[in-house]
Structures are given as structure tokens and as C-alpha cells.
Amino acid sequence: MSDRPEETADVTNVDCTGTTALVTGSTNGIGRAAALALGRLGAHVVVHGRDTEAGEAVVAELSRTPGSGTFARADFADTDDVRALAETVRTETDGLDLLVNNAGGLFREGRLTDVGVDYTFHVNHLSPYLLTAELLDHLASGARVVTTASAAHQGSTLDLERVTRPDGGGGAYGHSKLANVLFSAELARRLDAAGRAVTANSLHPGAIPGSGFTRFLPGPLSRAADALSFVPGTASVADGAAEVLFVGVSPRTADVTGRYFSDLSPSTPSEAARDRDAARRLWSRSAELLGVEEPLSGYGDRSVTPS
Ligand SMILES: NC(=O)c1ccc[n+]([C@@H]2O[C@H](COP(=O)([O-])OP(=O)(O)OC[C@H]3O[C@@H](n4cnc5c(N)ncnc54)[C@H](OP(=O)(O)O)[C@@H]3O)[C@@H](O)[C@H]2O)c1
Incomplete structure (x- = not known):
């Protein structure tokens, strides 16, 4: 596969000039590679992360592409930061053509955030949910919302009790990635019901040994993953960005x-990730946890009985 995601995705002829993308978690890894590829296609990219130096370095790289970039810092464990990020995007751009909810990771330790929610669930699901809600009115006609989930969602079922208890590691990660798939599908249904010309899809970027993500794996697994990254044919960060x-x-x-996409085609997520009732409960509970009005509240699937 190419080290240019746009070549692997066969989108080198797509002209993104005049479009604006927000790629969360683009100071590093998959998000960074996607942001730079979008810049090469001509897009203006709002780069996001917590590391300002890394973010400014991506912006500098974008300035050497046909596109351009700005950096906005926000910690996804902090709801005020996420609201401020949305405000910056609303103020500094005319509209969004692409929102990539990509920031996240596997976090070993469980702890509760400012709203009493487990860190992994908050960073990986609740913040993208809040950010998307805050930016709904800023999405241009024809815009796309893309959420980086993971095949690690398989094996989890939605458990809304566990999210208010400290809950780190692989279990919390898989559960948060299940939330990504459910969130994205529910968002798509509600946007459609609201008559919005905006799509929403989630994806698995591949299991990428040696990516920033793998530094959170326990020591031996992390070292094994680093070693695997040198094996020809193994998925790379560029493949994930593709x-x-x-x-x-x-x-x-x-x-x-x-x-839900995987290997550059639509794929079938787990049964738990196709559960519409779970998606609807997640949507409502997420709003409750954040203390906000349910986004697109009039457009839930009325054929599903909430449990
Ligand atoms: N790599 C894989 O094998 C793999 C497989 C399946 C799914 N994924 C998913 O792909 C996405 C990107 O992963 P990656 O491999 O590219 O990881 P990465 O290299 O560690 O990059 C993660 C990005 O998320 C940002 N981020 C992390 N915690 C944050 C927080 N609390 N607030 C704001 N931003 C935060 C980081 O920015 P700062 O450090 O600047 O804050 C960074 O830009 C994640 O959602 C991950 O779950 C990865």
C-alpha cells in the first residue's frame, strides 16, 4: 500500500479546494496523516489535539500543501474545552464539509471526569457526541461526519451503568468503540429523518502496530506491536488514514x-452495534450525562420502544 492515503483510497482526483474539514486527534497518527492528505487535496483543515507544538507542526506542513490549516487545542476529557473548540470552528470557518471524529485511544487507567463519567468513555464517545451536536448547524449541505471506531467494538454490549464507574483498559476501550458505531448509525438515522443532506458513517482503520495507539498497550504487547510494524504487508498509519x-x-x-466501513468497503459490525434500541438509549443517556438537550430530539426512531 502507498504511504499516501489519498492513493490507497483512490481519491487523488478529488478536488477539496474551497472545502473545510475538522479532523479531531490530528496532532498524531491516523488523524495527522488524514489531515495532511486532505491538505494535499486542497482542503482547509482545522487540526485538533492537546499538544500545541505537534498541532502547529502539522499546520506548518499543511502550509506547504495546496490546502491550509489552523490548530485548535481542546482536551476531550473537559466539556468546556469541547464547547470552546466548537465555538472556535463556528467563528473561524464558514461551515464544515467534513467532520472527522477521530481523537481517542486506549487508556489503561480508569478515572472519572468532570461530569462523573469514565475517562475512556468520555474522551472516545461523549466528547465526539457533544462536538457533533454543537456543530450540527454548522455542517454544510453535503457534509460528511466520519467517526473512527474500531473492530475492537466486537465483543461488547452496551452497558450504560459501567460508564459512570472508573473503567480503563481493553474492556472500556471496546465499549467506547461500540458507542462510536452506535452513535454514528443513530446520527445517520436522525439526520435523514430531519431531511439534512449530511451523511454519517463509522470505520475501522485497521489494527496498526507501532501507531501512537499501541503505546498504551501493556509493555510486552506494545513492544510486540512496534516490532510487527516492520513486517511487510502490515497495516500502517497511512492505511488507516486511507x-x-x-x-x-x-x-x-x-x-x-x-x-460501518472496513478495508475500504461497507462492512457489518457486531450484532450489538446494529441494535437500534441500544443506539437510541445511548443517544438519550449521552445527552443526560452532559446535561444538554438531546440533539435532533424530534427525529428518534419512534418504532423502537425504549427499555
Ligand atoms: N492505531 C490502531 O491500531 C487503531 C485501531 C482501531 C481504531 N483506532 C482509533 O483510531 C483513532 C486514532 O488513533 P491513532 O492510532 O492515530 O492514535 P494516536 O497516534 O495516539 O493519536 C491519537 C490522537 O488523539 C488525540 N487525543 C488523545 N487523547 C485526547 C484527549 N484527551 N483530548 C484530545 N485529543 C486527544 C491525540 O492528540 P494529543 O496527544 O495532541 O492530545 C492524537 O492526535 C482513535 O480513535 C483510535 O481508537 C486506532
């Missing part, structure tokens, strides 16, 4: 919504 580009800007996915 998945983002394919779902985010390819003409082949322009009309696709409510799907």
Missing part, C-alpha cells in the same frame, strides 16, 4: 450513510 479519506471524500461513498 479509510478516513475513502469514507470522507470519495465520490463512491458520497451517498452512503449509517454504515
Whole structure:
């Protein structure tokens, strides 16, 4: 595979000039590679993360592409930061053509955040939910919302009790990634019901040995992952970013919504990730946890009985 995500995703002919993308978690890893590829296609990219130096370095790289970039810092464990990020995007851009909810990771330690929610669930699910809600009115006609989930969602079922207890490691990670798939599908259904010309899809970027993500694995696993990254044919950060580009800007996915992608094609997520009732409960509970009004509240699936 190419080290240019746009080549692997077959979108080198897509002209993103005049479009604006927000890629969360683009100071590093998959998000950074996707942001730079979008810049090469001509997009203006709002780069996000906590590390200002790394973010400014990505912006400097973007200035050497046909596109451009700005950096906005926000800690996804802090609801005020996320609201401020949305405000910055609303103020500094005319609208968003692409929102990539990518920031996140596997965090070993469980702890509760300012709203009494487990850190992993908050960073990986609750903040993208809040950010998307805050930016709904800023999404241009034809915009796409892409959420970086993971095949690690398989094996989890939605448990809304566990999210208010400290809960780190692989279990919390898989559960938060299940939330990503459910959130994205529910968002797609509600956008459609609201008559919005905006798509929402989630994706698995591949298991990428040696990525920033793997530094959070326990020592031996992390070292094994680093070693694997040198094996030819192993998925790279650029391959993960190609998945983002394919779902985010390819003409082949322009009309696709409510799907989960893997290996550059729509794929079937786990049964638990296809549970509409769970998706609806997650949507409502997320608003409750944040103390906000449910976004797109009039457009939930009325055929599903809440439990
Ligand atoms: N790599 C894999 O094998 C793999 C597989 C499946 C899914 N994924 C998913 O892909 C996404 C990107 O992962 P990656 O491998 O590219 O990881 P990465 O290299 O560690 O990058 C993670 C990005 O998220 C940001 N981030 C992390 N915690 C944050 C927080 N509390 N607030 C704000 N930003 C935060 C980081 O920015 P700062 O450090 O600047 O805060 C960084 O830009 C994640 O959602 C991950 O779950 C990865």
C-alpha cells in the first residue's frame, strides 16, 4: 500500500479546494496523516489535539500543501474545552464539509471526569457526541461526519451503568468503540429523518502496530506491536488514514450513510452495534450525562420502544 492515503483510497482526483474539514486527534497518527492528505487535496483543515507544538507542526506542513490549516487545542476529557473548540470552528470557518471524529485511544487507567463519567468513555464517545451536536448547524449541505471506531467494538454490549464507574483498559476501550458505531448509525438515522443532506458513517482503520495507539498497550504487547510494524504487508498509519479519506471524500461513498466501513468497503459490525434500541438509549443517556438537550430530539426512531 502507498504511504499516501489519498492513493490507497483512490481519491487523488478529488478536488477539496474551497472545502473545510475538522479532523479531531490530528496532532498524531491516523488523524495527522488524514489531515495532511486532505491538505494535499486542497482542503482547509482545522487540526485538533492537546499538544500545541505537534498541532502547529502539522499546520506548518499543511502550509506547504495546496490546502491550509489552523490548530485548535481542546482536551476531550473537559466539556468546556469541547464547547470552546466548537465555538472556535463556528467563528473561524464558514461551515464544515467534513467532520472527522477521530481523537481517542486506549487508556489503561480508569478515572472519572468532570461530569462523573469514565475517562475512556468520555474522551472516545461523549466528547465526539457533544462536538457533533454543537456543530450540527454548522455542517454544510453535503457534509460528511466520519467517526473512527474500531473492530475492537466486537465483543461488547452496551452497558450504560459501567460508564459512570472508573473503567480503563481493553474492556472500556471496546465499549467506547461500540458507542462510536452506535452513535454514528443513530446520527445517520436522525439526520435523514430531519431531511439534512449530511451523511454519517463509522470505520475501522485497521489494527496498526507501532501507531501512537499501541503505546498504551501493556509493555510486552506494545513492544510486540512496534516490532510487527516492520513486517511487510502490515497495516500502517497511512492505511488507516486511507479509510478516513475513502469514507470522507470519495465520490463512491458520497451517498452512503449509517454504515460501518472496513478495508475500504461497507462492512457489518457486531450484532450489538446494529441494535437500534441500544443506539437510541445511548443517544438519550449521552445527552443526560452532559446535561444538554438531546440533539435532533424530534427525529428518534419512534418504532423502537425504549427499555
Ligand atoms: N492505531 C490502531 O491500531 C487503531 C485501531 C482501531 C481504531 N483506532 C482509533 O483510531 C483513532 C486514532 O488513533 P491513532 O492510532 O492515530 O492514535 P494516536 O497516534 O495516539 O493519536 C491519537 C490522537 O488523539 C488525540 N487525543 C488523545 N487523547 C485526547 C484527549 N484527551 N483530548 C484530545 N485529543 C486527544 C491525540 O492528540 P494529543 O496527544 O495532541 O492530545 C492524537 O492526535 C482513535 O480513535 C483510535 O481508537 C486506532
